[in-house]
Amino acid sequence: MKHLTPQEAYDFLQANPNALLIDCRTEIEHYYVGHPVGAINIEWNTAPDFDVNPHFAEQVLRMSGRKDRPLVLICRSGKRTLDAGAELEVHGFSSVANVLEGFEGELDSDHHRGTLGGWRKRGLPWRQV
Numbered sequence: 001m002k003h004l005t006p007q008e009a010y011d012f013l014q015a016n017p018n019a020l021l022i023d024c025r026t027e028i029e030h031y032y033v034g035h036p037v038g039a040i041n042i043e044w045n046t047a048p049d050f051d052v053n054p055h056f057a058e059q060v061l062r063m064s065g066r067k068d069r070p071l072v073l074i075c076r077s078g079k080r081t082l083d084a085g086a087e088l089e090v091h092g093f094s095s096v097a098n099v100l101e102g103f104e105g106e107l108d109s110d111h112h113r114g115t116l117g118g119w120r121k122r123g124l125p126w127r128q129v
Contacts, residue, residue: 019070
């Protein structure tokens with residue numbers, strides 16, 4: 001699995017329009033916290049208990065159409081996507097990248113996200129529904 005900074009991930013997606021940006025956060029996070037423009041939400045963990053989605057690889061394949069399509073995974077801080085990406089590789093996906101820092105970045109000293117890093121902090125295109 002490749003590891004890309006938010007800017008590198010954005011640049012990769014711009015240079016590779018066939019690549020998919022998959023937001024692995026919960027549906028609630030995706031819609032209410034915000035998400036990168038063009039991201040497809042496929043939950044790695046599902047509410048309410050945050051269990052691993054047993055159909056994740058199957059759902060990604062359904063959206064991607066093939067296992068060699070470039071995939072860029074993003075989550076809140078870049079940690080969930082490590083497990084999600086590893087699962088995709090076990091299932092034969094051959095071009096998987098993780099966005100370091102995720103969408104919101106790490107917690108700061110006040111336990112807030114969005115101040116130290118992440119897609120949104122870096123000023124990359126995002127939206128909130």
